[in-house]
Amino acid sequence: MLIDLLKQIRENPEYFKQGVQKRFAQVDIDKIVSLDKEWRGFLGEVEFLRSEQKSISKNKQFSQDDLEKAKSMKTRIKELEEQVRNAEEELDKMLCQIPNMPQDDVPVGDETASKVLREVGEKPKFSPEDGFAPKEYLDLVEDKWIDVKRAAKAIGARFGYLRGDAVLIEYALVRFVFDKLAKHGFIPVVPPAMVSKKSMKGMGVIDSEKDLAERYYFPEDEIFLIGTAEQAIGAMHQDEIFEEKDLPLRYIAFSPCFRKEAGSYGRDTKGILRVHYFEKMEMFIFSKPEDSQKEQELLLQMEEELMQDLGIPYRVVRVSTGDMYNPSSSSYDIEAWMPGQNQYRETHSNSNCTDFQSRRLNIKYKTADGQKFVHTLNGTAFAIGRILIAIIENYQQKDGSIEIPKILKKYM
């Protein structure tokens, strides 16, 4: 059970009521408070009875009277234990549904409340006088680099084959990211693309059974295909206790990502912007609580530098309370300028999940005064499909060819 969260609610229910409201979540905090009281009542009673029982059985030789008394206590204890279990189960279910509390500077509201913080980089100039207007990526490289039609034939909608130079660009991007992030102590990882149900729960991805329908899930094995390496990296250290000196622990992972995109019928159906399968490089950090804000700044800085290195104009968006995913307390998106579509599109996202995931996964570190939960953070380095789109549209030439970004040339 999320006992730590429960204790915090006990101490400050108002804070959680407000937070839940800001995040448009439906959780009855008052009910949790009263359930908690009830639960502790049962606990107190059962613990008292158990200590009585112990003191009797400790004697070894006891009267018929004692025996009778002990026997009746035994049944009573069983009843109470059942009640304790039930209360715990109900409490746990409710606690799981509480999203992470947003940090104070997160804009409150639905997706329209998200704020653009800054625009960086110079948008490439395409002029009609030069004889061409920028095209959308698919019009430039369809079949040559990206084959959606054959993917539809082979699998179905929302898939794409990458081929030719697109593949070489992918691996150049991968190599470039590993090299760059190594300088900041990020450890490269290739995780398994699957995790257990327990791990998914721990990452705060599934809070109830109905969430299963939105993921690729094998019920007979209780195993999921990961939607992002975040799920595999966080789960990797569950039930571990770090030494203080080992934090922050930074990873850069390369993995496949599987998305059902269940809630987005009809949206972005063209091309490979929104697909069921893609590959992604993801940063993940375990940090001390007092450092997590700084670590999130590092994630954002890395993401911005990667875009600048690539020479792609972008803007930074502060994500609103209603648009963040449950585990996050603070998120930034980066949206790349797509000249062919004449709009910004999300290519990166980073989040500070504070102790939301570490509480569920039981990941702590030792401090001078006891153990504390670590904070977890994650951020996109490059999502291959989307960054490829950005490269194609920004580096298109008059003759329809695509220039390779300078920084990638030495890797190709």
Added chain:
RNA sequence: GGAGGCGUGCCUGAGUGGUUGAAAGGGCCAGUCUUGAAAACUGGUAUAUCAGAAAUGGUAUCAGAGGUUCGAAUCCUCUCGCCUCCGCCA
């Protein structure tokens, strides 16, 4: 997938129904001794949770979940993990 073995504290390892949160050793921390260190000696050394201002006390924890019993690390059932052998396979 089949057969067998194992799962105790930071580590090694004892414990097969009754003051066992758990022997012993190692490690670690503190003290004595020493110019300093080592050695030796002495003492300390789990976590969670509830009550309490605190001191402290209750409860739980010997892979996990159930069960038997007045009482379980110890007996029974199931699950998980690890090891060995066979089968299969990049």
